Amino acid sequence: MKEKLIQLNEQQFFIRLVPIVMLLLMAIGFNIATDGKFGDIRNLRLIVTQAVIIATVATGAVFIFGTGNVSIALGATTAVTAAIIAKIYLMTESVVIMVVAAIVVATLIMILTAILSTVLKVSVIFVSIVMMVMFLAILQTILGAGTITLPYAMTSALTNANFHYIAFVVYFILCAIIFHFTGVGRSIRFIGSNKICAKQSGIFLDKYLMIAFAIAGVGVGLAAIMTSIRTGTIGVGTASSLNMDVVLAIVLGGMSVFGGTRSYIYAGALGALTVTLLNNGLLMVGISPTILQLVRGIFFLTLIFAGQKRPDRLPDNEI
């Protein structure tokens, strides 16, 4: 019996199925606990809307995670980009320029992180720590003593035009194609599985790290626009919790924290939905805010324990 369970746990379809089953079980549980209020179509739409920003960044971050690296500057990059594009919009009053600027600025910032990592030969995580601190200082400088407020007419117009849904769907499809159906995706997963082997097979590690960061940068740029139109205000606290949510989303989505072949493009979106659904459900059930963190932590630990499979050996990535 135990052997059969182990065998089942080894199978790809089972690994892919676990996060989805967990998401459904949670949804059913919350629906029962709230007498059907949770399953109301308006609430489900709210959950999807709230999940989109995390899902967009997480989808791009799958490329970085896929190489076996972790960046913790995604939230700070989103915040800096949001502040810059808010300033640009207030100067130009052009949505098109704002969108283009967001993608360009975020992509350049992300590429800069990758360049620093490859040139200095320092692990991505350490470079991203430095970048995060630096971006927060830049954000403080841009904002000065206050916040930047965007006109509600513009933010609501973009919201009503479903900018966030359209941007996410287009970006997700592009990422899915690149990650699962092109040599770029295969190379990234190969690097995550075994960096040394990939290198000896003729794969240029630095090049693919750069590509991974550039693709993630597009996602960060789109998320910066979504954040700006959702909140209408950019302050020092903007996107402060985004990075943790993204990392959590990727793990809860069933992707291995070690990258490699157990990397799926949908992991970010699925995990984002799980995180958002959990927050929404716990509030609707009426959990006291004083113990909410504890309950959420237990939920997350359970999901990670049940869904993650540690590799049989230590990863070969250098630190």
Next chain:
Amino acid sequence: MKKKVAILLAVMMLVFSLAGCGSSEETENEGANGTESNDTVSNNEEASDGEENTDKPQENITIAVAWNSMDATTQTRMTYLEDHLGPAIGVDFIFSEEISDTAQLMTFLENSYAAGADGLLSLVTDGTEQLVSKADELGVYTAVVSSTLYEEVAEIPTYMGITGIDLTKVADAYGELLDAQFDSSEPGNFILVSGGSAMGVASHREATISMLNTLQEKYDLTYDMDVMDLATQNATTEINTGNEEVKMTIVPGFPNMDGYVSGVSGLLQTGEYDAIISVYPTAETFSTAIDEVEKALEKNIKMLCQANFGENTKQAFNTLDSTGNPTLDGAVINSGSSSDAYGVVLLYNGIKGHSDAIKPEGKAIIMAPGPLVAASAEDYQKLEQLDTSDDMYVYTADEIKKLLKTYNEDVDYEYLMNIANEFSTDNILERRGLK
């Protein structure tokens, strides 16, 4: 083994979840004094107040509260709302966790709406324009504990108003406190904690300006910058006072910022400063740093700050430091529970369809409690019972009921303004029978 751990955690999770649900039901029943369900406010209660008289019991309304911090004061305020006010007037509350950015605030608004909230009282002031507009789209009434009205959205029908501290009285309160504490014949060195003054927090800005003006007048100082510019410094800055005997350093920001407390501690350790004057509650924040310096240098460092009623402030005034002086020497008291109660009043009247009565021009209103001054520990002794028990809240549930048009037909804009204008130490002491 992994699966066993997962199952164990799942069981723990379930237990905690159910515990959470259980506590809210318990609260509801307690509120009903064990005699009737608290899901409704009975018609008898209304009739006893001699006002609106319908045969059907009224359904509870739900108000979500977005907290900007989660400390002991917040816990006191939550207890007041959930256990005292809510059961008596038929309001259920949904409380947020600590909210630190606008995206979290918007998410809380949406989730509260999905959970059935009719109104939102926000203590988070960033992004108010967006919040109010979004809430209006969802049909959720809003009130904000802020001292700024946000004119751009003031005419949105579901935006009821603001209940932060009365700005016009903040400067006088700090002036009175500083006058009582410092003598012009004894110059000193001061750390002025300006909090969010540089970030646009109006009450902090007014308080800082008042400190600068009062000290300037008292010690005949000459600043090399405009007082407004000094008050809105966004980095720790030593001010040129033009008086060698008076040193002054402005410290903006909040304790949750990296290196903030250690920065103030470093200033204190120079041994040059005689007092910290703060625009927000800092008695606990800096108590250890002050105590260390007082012990090392055997000198008293005065702590004057903003405070709320409750056990923490009582303890701070009653605890003596190593020099035999109170840990908190004086305070400007902002009654947080009063701001919350006013917020509930605005939201309740709006949700029950009485917006027109309390918003005469269709515009959001300002219903602001004024700051109170406790210039010494002796002063605070008269007030220390407040907000520590059901009978001693600054506003009891019975008093709040009289501000709701559902229970009192006389309620209108002028009626509410009169109540807010009467807010004073004497008024509170008289109402609580402490005079």
